[in-house]
Amino acid sequence: MIGKIIKSQKEIYYVLTELDTFMCKARGVFRKKNIKPLVGDNVEFDVTENSKGYITKILDRKNEIKRPNIANIDQILYFITIKNPSLNLFNIDKYLAMCEHINIDVVIIVSKKDLADDKDLEFIKMYEKIGYKLVFIDNYNDFPKNEILKILDGKTSAVSGSSGVGKSTFLNNLVEDEIEIGTISEKSKRGKNTTRHIEIFNLGKNTNIFDTPGFDSFDIDFIDDEKDLKYCFKEFDNNSCKFNNCNHINEPKCKVKDDLLKGFVEKTRYENYLLLFEEIKKRRQTW
Ligand SMILES: Nc1nc2c(ncn2[C@@H]2O[C@H](COP(=O)(O)OP(=O)(O)OP(=O)(O)O)[C@@H](O)[C@H]2O)c(=O)[nH]1
Numbered sequence: 640m641i642g643k644i645i646k647s648q649k650e651i652y653y654v655l656t657e658l659d660t661f662m663c664k665a666r667g668v669f670r671k672k673n674i675k676p677l678v679g680d681n682v683e684f685d686v687t688e689n690s691k692g693y694i695t696k697i698l699d700r701k702n703e704i705k706r707p708n709i710a711n712i713d714q715i716l717y718f719i720t721i722k723n724p725s726l727n728l729f730n731i732d733k734y735l736a737m738c739e740h741i742n743i744d745v746v747i748i749v750s751k752k753d754l755a756d757d758k759d760l761e762f763i764k765m766y767e768k769i770g771y772k773l774v775f776i777d778n779y780n781d782f783p784k785n786e787i788l789k790i791l792d793g794k795t796s797a798v799s800g801s802s803g804v805g806k807s808t809f810l811n812n813l814v815e816d817e818i819e820i821g822t823i824s825e826k827s828k829r830g831k832n833t834t835r836h837i838e839i840f841n842l843g844k845n846t847n848i849f850d851t852p853g854f855d856s857f858d859i860d861f862i863d864d865e866k867d868l869k870y871c872f873k874e875f876d877n878n879s880c881k882f883n884n885c886n887h888i889n890e891p892k893c894k895v896k897d898d899l900l901k902g903f904v905e906k907t908r909y910e911n912y913l914l915l916f917e918e919i920k921k922r923r924q925t926w
């Protein structure tokens with residue numbers, strides 16, 4: 640049979656088919672080859688008894704994300720907040736760059752809009768100008784369910800973003816299943832996230848949404864060479880500088896720096912580009 644892994648817990652993989660969800664183990668051959676089935680994988684499996692089975696083959700992956708380790712994503716719903724937790728533009732630009740690098744579409748969900756000033760909400764719209772889709776939500780009083788369902792339709796999406804940005808509350812608004820919701824203060828006391836495992840919710844034929852653990856920041860181990868970073872900033876015009884290998888830092892007659900002066904490239908974006916560039920370079924040099 641063929642199905643999709645929608646959840647994994649302690650070496651048990653929950654495989655969803657049109658008939659049922661099967662609890663499967665992976666054949667030892669995967670361990671020998673050092674391959675681990677991932678949530679999101681489409682797999683072939685043999686049924687052994689009632690709703691149980693063994694995974695025999697992992698079908699080709701469209702893509703794979705390392706942290707959280709999931710496969711076959713069409714788009715990421717990336718949650719950010721202006722307040723509680725407060726906005727961190729560096730983390731946002733780093734995350735967006737990663738998504739560009741591995742070629743996954745991102746929809747930015749601006750969560751807890753009820754806590755934000757109009758000025759800040761206006762500022763964050765710069766990401767719309769860059770070309771990202773932005774959806775503003777208030778999980779309790781203004782949840783644009785139809786707009787969200789339209790965005791999710793027919794795709795496998797992953798929810799991501801720092802701890803406490805409202806991902807579980809959002810998923811609760813979308814699916815009937817109970818998802819544990821914690822408060823930020825409780826969580827920081829315990830020093831870990833409430834979302835403990837990775838799971839997919841099926842919202843209808845071919846429409847799936849992952850729930851992934853929150854994280855605050857992560858290392859850029861996905862871009863090996865800082866010279867590739869410029870292609871991960873959507874708004875950079877990489878073809879109009881004097882030097883065609885221009886990194887837009889100290890080179891003369893640079894179109895990107897020109898655009899920065901003209902306000903076509905946002906100052907914070909350019910500054911974060913420089914910081915990331917240095918971070919990747921340092922990493923590469925210390926290897
Ligand atoms: N004011 C406001 N509070 C919200 C909103 N959405 C969620 N919250 C609150 O924010 C806190 C964190 O929400 P969660 O949904 O648990 O956040 P999370 O992103 O799933 O957190 P992790 O599981 O740690 O990744 C809870 O106390 C929620 O009640 C919102 O739109 N507005």
Ligand SMILES: [Zn+2]
Nearest residue numbers: 880885887893
């Ligand atoms: Zn340049």
